Amino acid sequence: MRLMLLGAPGVGKGSQATLIAKALSVPHISTGDIFRYHIANSTDLGIKAKQYIEKGSLVPDELTVEIVGDRLKQDDCKNGFILDGFPRTIQQAVFLDEILKDLNIQLDEILNITLDDRSIVNRLSGRRICPQCNFVYHIEDKPPKYDGVCDKCNTAIIQRDDDKEETIIKRLEVYHKQTVPLFEYYSDTVKLVNVESNKLFEVTTKLVFNALRLENVTLNG
Numbered sequence: 001m002r003l004m005l006l007g008a009p010g011v012g013k014g015s016q017a018t019l020i021a022k023a024l025s026v027p028h029i030s031t032g033d034i035f036r037y038h039i040a041n042s043t044d045l046g047i048k049a050k051q052y053i054e055k056g057s058l059v060p061d062e063l064t065v066e067i068v069g070d071r072l073k074q075d076d077c078k079n080g081f082i083l084d085g086f087p088r089t090i091q092q093a094v095f096l097d098e099i100l101k102d103l104n105i106q107l108d109e110i111l112n113i114t115l116d117d118r119s120i121v122n123r124l125s126g127r128r129i130c131p132q133c134n135f136v137y138h139i140e141d142k143p144p145k146y147d148g149v150c151d152k153c154n155t156a157i158i159q160r161d162d163d164k165e166e167t168i169i170k171r172l173e174v175y176h177k178q179t180v181p182l183f184e185y186y187s188d189t190v191k192l193v194n195v196e197s198n199k200l201f202e203v204t205t206k207l208v209f210n211a212l213r214l215e216n217v218t219l220n221g
């Protein structure tokens with residue numbers, strides 16, 4: 001299956017994508033991971049990308065598209081893939097269409113994991129992380145045993161800048177403005193499957209698997 005994952009930041013797309021990819025035995029293609037791979041291995045694409053990232057500027061679409069295109073051309077994508085985090089804009093979607101056309105393939109489905117903005121803000125802004133062991137807490141859903149202190153290593157837990165309310169609201173604005181138009185863009189050509197994100201990760205996984213008709217697939221490890 002060639003699946004694209006869409007959804008606002010904070011709905012748990014990436015973690016679900018990992019499980020779907022495992023169930024389908026296809027690669028999980030996350031642009032973040034591919035960038036990290038190219039940069040860590042100092043490939044030509046990685047060196048180019050690093051120049052933008054180090055300056056704190058956005059990697060231009062052309063380069064992102066080149067990196068994704070390069071990944072989709074590899075052998076392990078022949079039987080399908082899960083595309084996660086790309087495209088984010090109509091312009092990127094137009095580029096992706098060209099890549100897929102060159103490869104003579106089409107997307108089968110778009111999985112949209114939904115959640116209202118208020119719940120996303122609550123979910124993300126309640127997150128706390130231990131800077132020592134990276135264990136993740138939530139002030140309401142998964143608080144540490146003792147207020148403000150990591151259960152595992154007694155370090156004071158912190159809120160990452162990414163999880164601050166104003167940062168989340170800004171990211172949601174960008175999502176609504178730039179990414180939501182993709183649903184209209186694909187409405188005539190790719191089947192859309194909507195699944196509402198549940199507070200419980202396992203419940204969302206079950207809903208996603210049912211929606212993708214993977215209910216009989218067992219996950220090994």
Ligand SMILES: [Zn+2]
Nearest residue numbers: 130133150153
């Ligand atoms: Zn800790």
